[in-house]
Amino acid sequence: xxxxxxxxxxxxxxxxxxxxxxxxxxxxxxxxxxxKCHICHKKLYTGPGLxxxxxQVHKETIDxxxxxxxxxxxxxxxxxxxxxxxxxxxQERRRVLEQKTQESQKxxxxxxxxxxxxxxxxxPSFQQPAAQTPATYMPPMAQPGIPPGPRxxxxxxxxxxxxxxxxxxxxxxxxxxxxxxxxxxxxxMPMGGMMPPGxxxxxxxxxxxxxxxxxVARPGMPPIAQAAPVTAPGMPARPAVPAAITQSTxxxxxxxxxxxxxxxxxSTSPASTSADTQSASSxxxxxxxxxxxxxxxxxxxxxxxxxxxxxxxxxxxTASPAAPSSSTVAKPPATVTSKPATLTTTSxxxxxxxxxxxxxxxxxxxxxxxxxxxxxxPGQASIAAPPSGAxxxxxxxxxxxxxxxxxxxxxxxxxxxxxPQGMPGYMPPYGQSAPMVPPYQGAPPGPPMGMRxxxxxxxxxx
Amino acid sequence: xxxxxxSSGFGTGGTGVFGSTTTDSHNPMKDVEVTSPPDDSISCxxxxxxxxxxxxxxxxxxxNDVRCWEVQDNGQTVPKAQQMHTGPxxxxxxxxxxxxxxxASCDKTAKMWDLNSNQAMQIxxxxxxxxxxHWIKAPNYSCVMTGSWDKTLKFWDTRSPNPMMSLQMPxxxxxxxxxxxxxxxxxxERGLIVYQLENQPSEFRRIDSPLKHQHRCVAIFKDKQNKPxxxxxxxxxGRVAIHYINPPxxxxxxxxxxxxxxxxxxxxxxxxxxxxNAIAFHPVHGTLATVGSDxxxxxxxxxARTKLKxxxxxxxxxxxCCFNHNxxxxxxxxxxxWSKGHEYYNPQKKNYIFLRNAAExxxxxNKK
Numbered sequence: 001x002x003x004x005x006x007x008x009x010x011x012x013x014x015x016x017x018x019x020x021x022x023x024x025x026x027x028x029x030x031x032x033x034x035x036k037c038h039i040c041h042k043k044l045y046t047g048p049g050l051x052x053x054x055x056q057v058h059k060e061t062i063d064x065x066x067x068x069x070x071x072x073x074x075x076x077x078x079x080x081x082x083x084x085x086x087x088x089x090x091q092e093r094r095r096v097l098e099q100k101t102q103e104s105q106k107x108x109x110x111x112x113x114x115x116x117x118x119x120x121x122x123x124p125s126f127q128q129p130a131a132q133t134p135a136t137y138m139p140p141m142a143q144p145g146i147p148p149g150p151r152x153x154x155x156x157x158x159x160x161x162x163x164x165x166x167x168x169x170x171x172x173x174x175x176x177x178x179x180x181x182x183x184x185x186x187x188x189m190p191m192g193g194m195m196p197p198g199x200x201x202x203x204x205x206x207x208x209x210x211x212x213x214x215x216v217a218r219p220g221m222p223p224i225a226q227a228a229p230v231t232a233p234g235m236p237a238r239p240a241v242p243a244a245i246t247q248s249t250x251x252x253x254x255x256x257x258x259x260x261x262x263x264x265x266x267s268t269s270p271a272s273t274s275a276d277t278q279s280a281s282s283x284x285x286x287x288x289x290x291x292x293x294x295x296x297x298x299x300x301x302x303x304x305x306x307x308x309x310x311x312x313x314x315x316x317x318t319a320s321p322a323a324p325s326s327s328t329v330a331k332p333p334a335t336v337t338s339k340p341a342t343l344t345t346t347s348x349x350x351x352x353x354x355x356x357x358x359x360x361x362x363x364x365x366x367x368x369x370x371x372x373x374x375x376x377x378p379g380q381a382s383i384a385a386p387p388s389g390a391x392x393x394x395x396x397x398x399x400x401x402x403x404x405x406x407x408x409x410x411x412x413x414x415x416x417x418x419x420p421q422g423m424p425g426y427m428p429p430y431g432q433s434a435p436m437v438p439p440y441q442g443a444p445p446g447p448p449m450g451m452r453x454x455x456x457x458x459x460x461x462x
Numbered sequence: 463x464x465x466x467x468x469s470s471g472f473g474t475g476g477t478g479v480f481g482s483t484t485t486d487s488h489n490p491m492k493d494v495e496v497t498s499p500p501d502d503s504i505s506c507x508x509x510x511x512x513x514x515x516x517x518x519x520x521x522x523x524x525x526n527d528v529r530c531w532e533v534q535d536n537g538q539t540v541p542k543a544q545q546m547h548t549g550p551x552x553x554x555x556x557x558x559x560x561x562x563x564x565x566a567s568c569d570k571t572a573k574m575w576d577l578n579s580n581q582a583m584q585i586x587x588x589x590x591x592x593x594x595x596h597w598i599k600a601p602n603y604s605c606v607m608t609g610s611w612d613k614t615l616k617f618w619d620t621r622s623p624n625p626m627m628s629l630q631m632p633x634x635x636x637x638x639x640x641x642x643x644x645x646x647x648x649x650x651e652r653g654l655i656v657y658q659l660e661n662q663p664s665e666f667r668r669i670d671s672p673l674k675h676q677h678r679c680v681a682i683f684k685d686k687q688n689k690p691x692x693x694x695x696x697x698x699x700g701r702v703a704i705h706y707i708n709p710p711x712x713x714x715x716x717x718x719x720x721x722x723x724x725x726x727x728x729x730x731x732x733x734x735x736x737x738x739n740a741i742a743f744h745p746v747h748g749t750l751a752t753v754g755s756d757x758x759x760x761x762x763x764x765x766a767r768t769k770l771k772x773x774x775x776x777x778x779x780x781x782x783c784c785f786n787h788n789x790x791x792x793x794x795x796x797x798x799x800w801s802k803g804h805e806y807y808n809p810q811k812k813n814y815i816f817l818r819n820a821a822e823x824x825x826x827x828n829k830k
Contacts, residue, residue: 350723350733352675353755353801354698360636360650360676361698361737361800362505362552363611366568366591368804371524371550 012093014077014085015068027081033067046084047075488796490774493816496533496793498541501525504795504813506553509533509786514560517786518542518577519793521815522551528565528575533791533817545575545582552591555606558599562620564606566595572608574620585620588612594638596645598659607663609635609647617663627663631655641682641690644707648677648695656707667707672718675699681741683748683764694750694764696738702752704764717767722754737801739781746789749824753780755801759794766827778811785820792820 011026012019015034020026031043035050039058044050047065054060064073078084355364365371489495500523510518517533528551530542549569556563563575564585572586572595586592590612598605598617605626606618611634616625633649644666645657652671657663671677675697683704685691692706700722709715724734736755743750749770753759757776762769776796783794797813798806 350735352699352735354676354737355801355803358650358676360634360678362591362593363634365524365800365804366550371568 011082014079014089015065015072017069017072023081030079030081034065036066038066046078046080048078051075487775487777488812488814489816490776491816491818493794493818494537494539496521496531496539496815496817498529498531499795499813499815500527500529502550502809502813503797503799504782504815505551507782507784507793507795507815508554508556508563509784509791509793510560511556511558512787513558514787517791518560519786519815519817520554520556520563521782521795522554522565522567523797523813524550526550526567526569528554528563530563530577533786537817539817543577543580545573545580547571547573549591552593553595555595555597557597558604564595564597566592566608568592570610570612572606572618574606586616586618586625587623588614588616590634593635594647596638596640598640598642598645598663600642600659600661602661607638607640607645609638611635613649615647615657615663629657629663629665632668636677637680639680639682639693641684644682644690646680646682646693648680650676652677654695669705671695672703672705672716673697673699673701675701678737679740681743681750683743683750694741694743696741696752698737700735700738700754700756702738702741702762719762719767721752721760721762721769722756722758724756736779737799739779739799740783742783742785742792744785744789744820744824745787747824747826749826751783751785751792751794751820751824753783753794755779755799757796759783759792761824763826768827770825770827771823778813789824790819790821792818792824794818 010019010021011023013026013029013034015030018029020029031045035044035046036042037044037050037053037058039054039060042053044053050065051062054062062075065075077086354361496519500521502523502525504521504523506522508520510516510520519531519533519539520528521531522528526547526549528545528547530544532540532542534540545565547565547567547569548571549567551565551567553566554563561577563577564572565575565582566572566586568591570588570591571584572588572592573582574585575582585606586595586608588608588610590610592608592610594607594609596607598607603626604619606620607615608618609615609631613631613634615629615631615635615638617627617629619626631647631649632653632655633651636648636650638645638647640659643659645659645663647655647657648671649655652673652675654669654671654677656666656669658666673695676699677695678698679696680693682690682693690707692704692709695703695705697703701718701720703716703718705716706712722736722738724736734756738752738754740753741750748765749761749763751759751761757779758773759780760769760772778796779799779801780794781797781799783792785792793815795813795815798808798811800807
């Protein structure tokens with residue numbers, strides 16, 4: 001079941017080592033047991049998501065994943081179902097399972113075997129844990145500094161909820177854990193390999209945490225999107241974690257849809273951008289025009305992925321993986337709230353606070369009559385040509401009726417009061433309103449009429 | 463710098479009483495209020511450049527006026543002067559020597575306001591409202607760049623009535639930013655063009671928009687060597703894209719993040735998504751501020767990819783923001799931006815400009 005490469009085994013919960021029939025059930029379990037807010041009982045999707053939720057909503061910090069076995073309480077590790085499980089733990093688990101199956105074959109003790117094999121709490125037997133736990137600690141640490149062997153022996157019993165601690169060695173071990181945890185991020189670094197602090201970020205493209213704690217758990221993006229929220233609280237260790245996670249992802253693709261997207265995007269964009277970067281990597285900001293043309297052709301190739309009205313295409317259309325996180329406003333499944341290339345939509349999960357039009361807010365507002373009162377009409381000399389000769393006024397022809405002026409001029413009269421006060425040192429008192437009035441209203445007061453011609457003539461350079 | 467000290471009283475002036483007796487949320491952040499704000503929505507704010515020792519704030523509004531305040535170190539704001547256009551003012555900018563202010567208006571003109579003489583004269587003319595105006599100071603030339611809804615980008619030597627150069631754009635200019643030698647213009651229909659300004663302005667690259675919604679604001683950021691290296695682009699969909707011009711790894715370096723949304727945690731109620739009205743980068747720290755239609759401002763660290771702070775919600779959208787030249791003051795304007803249509807416009811509602819001490823809150827996060 002499932003993908004061969006990734007997990008030949010049944011889905012199991014990294015946090016508590018329980019087995020499940022189906023990944024869906026596993027996810028339900030995780031949501032209910034490990035990613036549930038203890039304050040408001042809201043179910044999140046991942047550990048970091050829960051941490052962020054508690055921080056933002058309740059202003060509380062969380063130290064570890066609830067109901068997790070010791071050693072698996074890292075709140076910063078982005079695990080969703082079977083995704084995000086550190087490779088070491090996966091291997092460890094596989095080893096354990098193999099041992100289990102061997103054992104069950106050997107022993108033929110149905111009772112014991114079924115206990116071990118089935119999705120029971122205990123999971124593997126006590127002996128298994130011994131083998132397993134070292135791996136539990138090893139992956140995060142990757143530091144031989146902590147001898148896992150003896151510790152591991154003591155750990156296992158404590159790892160299983162409900163299992164009475166078998167070895168008194170456990171408690172002493174526990175204190176050993178905290179140092180392990182902080183060590184994790186740096187430990188992850190060597191493991192991750194791509195940890196240089198700054199570049200550690202890049203894998204996490206999409207996500208600024210801002211308003212989306214619950215939405216964080218998008219399949220395909222959890223490691224990435226979560227990584228951003230992970231950094232939101234600003235803990236220095238965080239960046240290391242996501243990077244480490246993503247480090248392991250190259251070997252196991254993310255969710256299939258994301259894989260397609262992810263591969264789709266790089267396939268198009270690098271083609272174009274690689275040309276850019278190759279030619280412009282160490283160059284000044286604006287390379288020669290030749291390269292500019294070269295790069296110009298690049299983007300055009302990416303535009304061949306027209307933004308389709310679908311979720312994946314939204315991701316593809318953009319050269320950056322930022323798209324996935326943005327499109328995943330809703331949950332992983334198809335409730336796509338992203339509005340590809342079309343304006344505003346109101347969906348079940350989001351509403352854009354913007355009028356449904358293809359014009360900007362300012363354009364919309366500028367069309368209103370109240371804002372067009374004083375704007376010179378076409379055909380008039382532009383204001384800039386007062387006879388007083390504030391010469392540098394630019395007078396270029398006004399062509400046609402500007403779309404924003406539906407021709408409402410009733411309040412003209414009031415304008416005469418306005419210019420004097422409003423035009424210190426620049427506008428001749430009449431100049432402003434006069435041009436507008438005459439051609440359109442019969443009602444312009446006399447003086448402006450008389451004044452208009454002088455205004456018009458200098459403006460004659462249409 | 464004891465910018466505001468204990469002088470909140472000064473700034474809030476008479477309205478301080480209101481703030482305390484009622485639970486009005488016009489200033490939930492308790493920031494300094496600028497005195498004599500404009501009578502209609504504020505469209506743009508600009509602080510004086512470093513060449514001026516004092517802080518002067520220019521604000522353009524839909525009341526057709528451009529106002530100038532002096533912002534004193536104790537937080538007191540003194541209105542200094544005002545100029546008028548014949549249409550709403552959409553953008554303002556300073557010349558590099560702090561002597562002139564350029565204003566762009568719906569009346570299709572741009573003016574140069576000489577602060578010393580308090581005279582303003584027209585220096586530019588378009589066929590449509592001018593939405594963006596920037597001063598360009600190059601080694602071999604200086605000019606004013608204006609972007610208009612008439613789909614042209616024009617460059618003006620202020621001494622001549624004709625533009626030095628006029629570049630055609632695919633669509634109406636919605637926002638622009640200039641940090642020599644780079645200029646970026648975002649247009650309608652999600653157009654995005656980068657210009658290079660060396661020698662003379664020329665189109666450098668048209669970029670596929672990283673965003674899926676209408677572009678609303680853009681701001682260029684610089685790298686550690688103080689060279690412009692990319693820009694932040696905000697859309698009406700509560701999202702900002704950080705885009706580098708020549709990143710080593712575009713897929714990794716460019717990203718977008720969501721902001722200015724509500725109901726984030728509750729999946730059952732629809733999430734309200736607000737437009738990002740303006741973006742400003744802190745001149746020293748390189749962190750950025752975004753202000754949105756939701757009436758909040760947020761500070762972000764784009765390198766650590768984290769949010770630094772989000773404000774309380776004001777009762778009106780925040781329409782403009784800017785930092786002063788040394789990054790100690792963050793100014794933001796609270797006024798209606800038309801995001802809910804004209805039905806929600808209340809001409810009686812007061813518009814505010816707030817000043818906040820920005821020296822501490824915008825420090826970057828330590829990233830690992």
